[in-house]
Amino acid sequence: MSHDPWVWIAAILSLFIFSFLYKDNPFYKFAEHLLVGVSAGYYLNIYWYNGIYPNIVQHLTKEHNWLYIVPLFLGLLYFAIFIPKFSYFIRWPIAFLLGSASGFAIPAAFQARIMEQAKGTILLSPSSYHSPLAFFNAILIFIGVLTVLSYFFFSKEHKGTLKISSKIGIIFLMIGFGASFGYTVMARVSLLIGRLQFLLGTWLGLIKY
């Protein structure tokens, strides 16, 4: 059994959280509120020392680079929302952020998510694939992409060929959702395993690694 008081605190808080599985109770509420409070304090600290202090305060107080007043001013305008008379000023930093983020993201997203993905869907000659199975896989992806896209084509009523392809598209979609669900179950079970490994191993010393 651990002699570290922090391990004991973590273990007791874990049990408080698990108690919710029985029913809602004050122990669970206490642990939940503590988590929210500690997280807020932690994030504030991290952002101050890694963001605001080196990127703004240091430039203004140590280097006397007054140009940094501009981003500081823009950032402070976010708080204008709390003053009804000046609340519309919040649009300035939002506009700046949206504009710059779009400029960064749109070309990159287009290249990575559309161009490269479309390129990956194009069928090549069978000899270009390292195995017959890889070629079969490429055909499957080709059919899957086209039929799923046809399912989301709403400009024409789903009749005839479009009906058939959209039905096949639904099968591909369902397989995709099923795979995601299976992975989600695995993820949630893994989190439970992690906590139980901590409780049984680190805390109680019943598991050795």
Place this chain on the structure above:
Amino acid sequence: MREFFIKLGKIDRRVIYGIIALGVILPLLKPIGLPENITPPVKHVYDYIDSLPAGSVIILSIDYDATVLPEVHPMVLAVLRHAMVKGVRPIGLGLNPAGTGLGLDAFTKVGKELGKKYGKDFVYLGFKPNVSATILGLGENIRKVFPTDYFGTPIDSIPMLKNVRNYNDIALTISFSGSSLPENWIMYANARYGEKIACGVTAVMAADFYPYLQTGQLVGMIAGLKGAAEYETLVNRLFKKLGLKRPSVIAIRGMDANSLAHVLIMVFIILGNLAFFAAKYKEEK
């Protein structure tokens, strides 16, 4: 029989929780030792790092937090052990503020375990806000984004980083995350600078990243506790070959429990469906 299934459908959910808890606890206490099958996405990451010459530099981006620790942290430890034992030098950085301490813990632990020297064999730069600006900045000059390391030491006085300027000097970047953050590495570092990217993600996110594997935008992927267990298996084999002491196998030990819990969940899904149809049939009658 029908009445039995209807009764089963009304069972208290806490009984199900109890059975799942038992299904997880028992294999943790008494491991079954199910064999670990290595899947290609994990093998590709391992092979890529294995093929790098000693002295190469890679980035391990700690983009996760404590909420996904059981799945992602073992991956980081296994990759770090593999890289360090091969003489590949990892740079640690983080784009998730809550992951800073976890990354530092992993780097310090493995560095100490393998007797590696900070600044010469590995370095930790810490967290930097603004994901896109940080990734793009690393493509220009690492010094501009991280003038100092996590401990405040200027980058130029760290021997390992003397000849590291941008992605041209970094053989691989692996983003460990519980979110879609590795997509930013693909979008900015791979699409724009041609940097090789791999990812270590939670099982929830895995399905989202398979398309990037197929197009070659990702070198490989370690997904969920299963992926971590596979990487641990590969690293264990390497350690055994090199005559080194076997490192801890936290993910491998978790996989027995994971498999048993999955079998139980499948049984519950089947029973739940039978109960549903039995109740529906009774209602219609």
